[in-house]
């Protein structure tokens with residue numbers, strides 16, 4: 619994981635394998651763990667599939683919820699990351715393709 623301080627970022631953190639862009643200079647531990655979970659998801663899906671799936675699921679959730687933030691929070695990748703980012707041991711026990719449980 620390569621952390622890049624990006625003060626002009628419009629979100630707290632953004633992962634684009636292998637980089638993690640963070641708005642804050644000293645990002646909180648939970649945020650780094652959240653982005654680490656995304657890195658694992660990206661590796662599993664071959665990176666390109668992650669972004670295609672992410673965008674398509676966002677559009678489906680947008681139709682479902684008719685609300686941009688709720689659509690984003692309900693993307694399976696985000697559901698998995700937000701549900702487990704406070705658990706710093708999560709990635710040591712996570713099974714492959716665990717995001718499928720959050721569909």
Ligand SMILES: [Zn+2]
Nearest residue numbers: 652656696699
């Ligand atoms: Zn996320």
